[in-house]
Amino acid sequence: MKKWMISLLILTMSFIFVACGSAPQDVNESGKAAESVESADLTTSSSSEAESGLKTLNMAIFWLDPNLEPTEGWNGWALTRCGIGENLVQIDENLKFKSVLAASYEQIDEKTTVFRIREDAKFQNGKPVDAAACKASIERALEISDRDDVKFGVDVIEAEGQTLTIKTLAPETSLINKLTDPVFIIVDTEAAKDENFKYAPICTGAFKVVNFDPALGMTLEKNANHWSGDIAVDVVNVKYIQDGTIRTMALQSGEIDLATQIQSKDLGIFENDENYVVYKGPNLRVFILRLNMDKPYMRNKAFRQALSYGMDKATYATQIVSGIPAKGPFNDSLPFGYEGDDYYTYNPEQAMALLDAEGFLDTDGDGIRESEGKNIVLKYVSRTNHGIDANNIGIAMQSQYKAIGLGLEVIQVENYADMAKSGDFDMLWERWTSAPSADPEYFLTASYKSGSAGNYGKYTSDAFDTLCDTLEKTDARSERESLGIKGSEMLIEDVASLFLYYQEGNVVTRKNVGGVYRFISEIYYIDDRITVK
Amino acid sequence: MLSSGCETRHQKIVIFVALLIVLLAMIAPIFAPHDPLEPNFMHILEKPSSTYLFGTDQVGRCILSRILHGAKVSLGMTFFLLSLVFVLGVTIGLIAALSGGFMDMLLMRLVDTVLAFPDIVFAIAVVGILGPGIVNTILALAVIWWTKYARLTRMLVMSVKNTEYIQSAKMAGVWGLDLIFRYILPNIISPLIVQLAMDIGGMMLALAGLSFLGLGVQPPTPEWGSMLSEGKAYIQTAPWLLLYPGLAIFIVVGVFNILGDRMRDLLDPKNMQSN
Numbered sequence: 001m002k003k004w005m006i007s008l009l010i011l012t013m014s015f016i017f018v019a020c021g022s023a024p025q026d027v028n029e030s031g032k033a034a035e036s037v038e039s040a041d042l043t044t045s046s047s048s049e050a051e052s053g054l055k056t057l058n059m060a061i062f063w064l065d066p067n068l069e070p071t072e073g074w075n076g077w078a079l080t081r082c083g084i085g086e087n088l089v090q091i092d093e094n095l096k097f098k099s100v101l102a103a104s105y106e107q108i109d110e111k112t113t114v115f116r117i118r119e120d121a122k123f124q125n126g127k128p129v130d131a132a133a134c135k136a137s138i139e140r141a142l143e144i145s146d147r148d149d150v151k152f153g154v155d156v157i158e159a160e161g162q163t164l165t166i167k168t169l170a171p172e173t174s175l176i177n178k179l180t181d182p183v184f185i186i187v188d189t190e191a192a193k194d195e196n197f198k199y200a201p202i203c204t205g206a207f208k209v210v211n212f213d214p215a216l217g218m219t220l221e222k223n224a225n226h227w228s229g230d231i232a233v234d235v236v237n238v239k240y241i242q243d244g245t246i247r248t249m250a251l252q253s254g255e256i257d258l259a260t261q262i263q264s265k266d267l268g269i270f271e272n273d274e275n276y277v278v279y280k281g282p283n284l285r286v287f288i289l290r291l292n293m294d295k296p297y298m299r300n301k302a303f304r305q306a307l308s309y310g311m312d313k314a315t316y317a318t319q320i321v322s323g324i325p326a327k328g329p330f331n332d333s334l335p336f337g338y339e340g341d342d343y344y345t346y347n348p349e350q351a352m353a354l355l356d357a358e359g360f361l362d363t364d365g366d367g368i369r370e371s372e373g374k375n376i377v378l379k380y381v382s383r384t385n386h387g388i389d390a391n392n393i394g395i396a397m398q399s400q401y402k403a404i405g406l407g408l409e410v411i412q413v414e415n416y417a418d419m420a421k422s423g424d425f426d427m428l429w430e431r432w433t434s435a436p437s438a439d440p441e442y443f444l445t446a447s448y449k450s451g452s453a454g455n456y457g458k459y460t461s462d463a464f465d466t467l468c469d470t471l472e473k474t475d476a477r478s479e480r481e482s483l484g485i486k487g488s489e490m491l492i493e494d495v496a497s498l499f500l501y502y503q504e505g506n507v508v509t510r511k512n513v514g515g516v517y518r519f520i521s522e523i524y525y526i527d528d529r530i531t532v533k
Numbered sequence: 534m535l536s537s538g539c540e541t542r543h544q545k546i547v548i549f550v551a552l553l554i555v556l557l558a559m560i561a562p563i564f565a566p567h568d569p570l571e572p573n574f575m576h577i578l579e580k581p582s583s584t585y586l587f588g589t590d591q592v593g594r595c596i597l598s599r600i601l602h603g604a605k606v607s608l609g610m611t612f613f614l615l616s617l618v619f620v621l622g623v624t625i626g627l628i629a630a631l632s633g634g635f636m637d638m639l640l641m642r643l644v645d646t647v648l649a650f651p652d653i654v655f656a657i658a659v660v661g662i663l664g665p666g667i668v669n670t671i672l673a674l675a676v677i678w679w680t681k682y683a684r685l686t687r688m689l690v691m692s693v694k695n696t697e698y699i700q701s702a703k704m705a706g707v708w709g710l711d712l713i714f715r716y717i718l719p720n721i722i723s724p725l726i727v728q729l730a731m732d733i734g735g736m737m738l739a740l741a742g743l744s745f746l747g748l749g750v751q752p753p754t755p756e757w758g759s760m761l762s763e764g765k766a767y768i769q770t771a772p773w774l775l776l777y778p779g780l781a782i783f784i785v786v787g788v789f790n791i792l793g794d795r796m797r798d799l800l801d802p803k804n805m806q807s808n
Binding site for chain 2 (some may be wrong): 269399502
C-alpha cells in the first residue's frame with residue numbers, strides 16, 4: 001500500500017508543478033536538464049581547442065546541402081552564411097551593395113561593368129586573386145550552374161591585371177544583383193578540378209573548410225590570407241541542427257555560441273537572459289503554400305479564391321508563428337513589395353458562396369464538398385525540417401477548411417522533393433528568401449513563369465509570362481520595381497499561391513560573441529568581423 | 534511476499550482500474566469539456582487553469598479533451614489490432630500444428646522470417662512504403678505481431694494433440710472445427726489469453742511510437758503518441774503538452790502490464806492446482 005501512496009504523491013506533485021510553475025522557471029529547469037543530456041561531441045572538441053589557446057566559435061545552422069559546390073542549386077548559401085565564400089559584390093546587412101572582392105566597380109554603360117579587384121586578395125590556398133581568376137570563376141558558374149535564373153548572356157569578359165570587365169549581350173541592369181548570388185562566389189577554378197572540391201571548396205572568405213559532413217556540419221579554420229587582415233576567430237565549428245528546439249537547447253547548454261532561426265516561441269528565453277544577445281527584425285523570407293494547378297479544381301480561379309478566403313492567415317501569422325501576414329511574394333519593406341490591400345482576407349461566408357456558385361457541393365451530406373463525385377480532401381505537404389510551424393498552420397487550416405466543407409490532409413514527409421516534382425500535392429509548403437539580391441526578377445521568374453524549374457505547381461498565365469519577359473528586358477531600376485509590384489499583384493489576384501506570412505528573422509548569440517550583424521537577406525551570418533572573447 | 538488475501542485485493546484493484554480506463558475511453562466525449570479538434574487562437578499554449586484543466590496546445594485545443602478522446606483512439610486501435618493478430622495468429626498456429634508436414638514447415642519458416650526483423654523497425658519500413666495513416670499502421674503491426682500467437686498456438690496444440698482425451702474424441706468421431714472448438718481451444722486458451730493481456734501495453738506503446746514518429750495517426754485526430762510528437766517542440770515553454778499525454782501512456786500501459794502479470798498468475802495451471 002505504501003508504494004501506491006508514494007506513486008500517488010509523485011503524480012500529485014507533478015500536476016502541481018505544471019499547474020503552478022511559471023513558464024520561465026520551467027525553461028530554466030528544462031535547460032539544466034538539457035545541459036546534462038546533450039551530446040558531448042562539440043564541447044569536447046571546443047574544450048580541447050580552448051586548451052590549445054585557439055579562439056573557437058561554435059555555431060548552428062538550420063540548413064545544409066549535400067555538398068558545397070556553389071554552382072549547384074542553393075548549395076553556395078552555406079558558404080556565404082559561414083564566411084567561407086565571397087563574391088565580387090555582396091548585399092550588406094541593410095540590403096545595400098557592398099564591394100567585397102572588388103574594391104570598386106563601375107557600370108560604364110548598360111552592357112559594360114568594370115570591377116577593380118582587390119590587390120591583396122588571395123584564395124584560401126595562398127594563390128593570388130586577380131581578374132583572370134575571377135573571370136575563370138564567373139565563366140565556370142555560367143557554364144555549369146543549374147541556376148538559370150541568375151545567369152546572363154555574356155558578350156565578353158576581359159581580364160587585365162586586377163581589372164575585370166564584363167560585357168553582356170543585352171542590357172543587364174540587374175547584373176550586380178545577379179553577381180551577388182552565391183552561385184557567383186569566386187573560387188579557384190584550378191582547385192575545382194579536384195573531385196574533393198565540392199566538399200572543401202577553395203574560396204576567398206575569412207574561413208576555409210577543413211572538414212565537411214552533410215549530416216553533421218563543418219569545421220572551419222581562419223584564412224590566414226584574407227584580404228581584411230587577421231581574423232579574430234581561429235576555428236569555427238558549424239553544427240547542422242535542423243530542429244529549432246535542439247538549437248535552443250544547444251545554445252542554453254553552451255554547446256553552441258551562435259544560432260540562427262530560433263523559433264519565435266523560444267526567443268523569450270534568450271531575450272530575458274543577460275547572457276545572450278538577440279538580433280531580430282524583418283527578413284526577406286516568405287512562407288507560401290504553392291497550389292497544384294494540375295488538379296482540376298485548382299484550375300478554377302473561384303475555387304482558389306475560396307481557399308484564400310477560407311483561411312485566417314492574419315491570425316496564423318500573429319498567433320501561431322509570430323510573423324507578419326503576407327500579402328504577396330515580397331515583404332512590403334522592399335521597394336517592389338505590394339503595398340495595397342490584401343485581395344482575399346478571411347471570409348468563410350464568401351468562400352462558401354464561391355464554392356456553392358461553382359458547383360462544389362456536398363451532395364452526400366458527409367460535410368465535405370465533392371468535385372467530379374469525389375470528396376475534396378486536399379493534400380497539404382511540408383518537409384520534416386520545415387518544423388512545427390508548418391504543421392501547426394496545417395492543423396489550423398484543417399479546422400477552418402472543414403467549416404467551409406473542404407477536407408485537408410496534413411503530412412510532413414522526408415521525400416518532399418520527390419513529391420514536389422511528381423506533383424503529389426495540392427498545397428506545398430515552401431519558404432523562400434524571395435529577394436536575396438534585392439531584385440524581384442529572380443523569384444517571380446524562377447517560381448511562377450510557365451515551365452520554370454521552381455514552378456512545381458505548374459502555374460501558368462500568359463499575362464504573367466509577358467511581364468516576366470518585360471522584366472528581363474527592363475533596365476531602369478524604378479521600372480523594374482514597378483514591374484515587381486505589378487507581378488506580385490497579378491499573383492495575388494490570381495491566387496497563384498497562398499501567401500501566408502513573412503518571418504521575423506533572428507540571430508541569437510552568447511554574450512562573448514561580437515561582430516555579428518543580422519542580414520535582412522539571410523544570405524550571410526558571419527564574416528570577417530566576427531569575434532569571440 | 535504478499536498474502537493470498539492481499540494479492541486478491543490487488544488483482545481486484547488492477548482489474549477495476551483497467552475496466553475504468555476502458556469505460557472512460559468509451560464515454561470520453563461525455564466528459565470532454567471542449568471540442569478536441571477545434572483550435573482556439575485566443576488560447577494558444579495556455580497553462581493549466583480552471584477553464585483548461587490540462588492547459589491548451591499550440592493551436593489552442595484543450596489538452597484534457599484531447600487526452601480523453603485520445604484514450605478512445607489509442608485503446609480502440611490497440612484492442613482492434615490485438616483482436617486481429619490474435620485471430621490470425623491462432624488460426625495459422627492451428628493450421629500448422631494440425632496439418633503437420635510441409636504446411637507446418639512452410640508456415641513456421643514464414644514465422645521465423647518475419648521474426649528475424651526487429652518488430653518496430655519492420656513496422657516503420659512497412660508504413661514508410663505504404664504511407665502514414667491509421668490503416669497502414671494497423672496493417673504494419675499486424676504483419677509482425679501475429680507471429681507470436683501463431684508460434685505459441687502451434688506449440689500448445691502440439692502438446693495437446695496427442696493426449697488421450699483428444700485421441701478419444703477423435704475415436705468418438707469428433708473432427709475438424711468441432712474438435713478444435715470443443716477440445717483443443719478450451720485447453721490452450723489460458724496461456725493465449727495471458728499473452729494477449731500482456732501484449733496490450735506493448736501494442737499501445739508500439740502504436741504510440743509510430744504516431745510519435747509521424748507514421749501513425751495523422752492530425753488532427755487526438756492520439757497520445759502524436760500529441761507527444763506535436764508537443765516536443767514546446768518542452769521548455771509549455772511542458773504540459775508533453776506531461777499529460779506522457780502520463781496517460783505511462784499509467785495505462787502500466788495498468789495493463791500489471792493486469793497481464795496478474796492474469797498470468799491467475800491462469801497459471803500450477804497456481805490453479807495449488808489453489
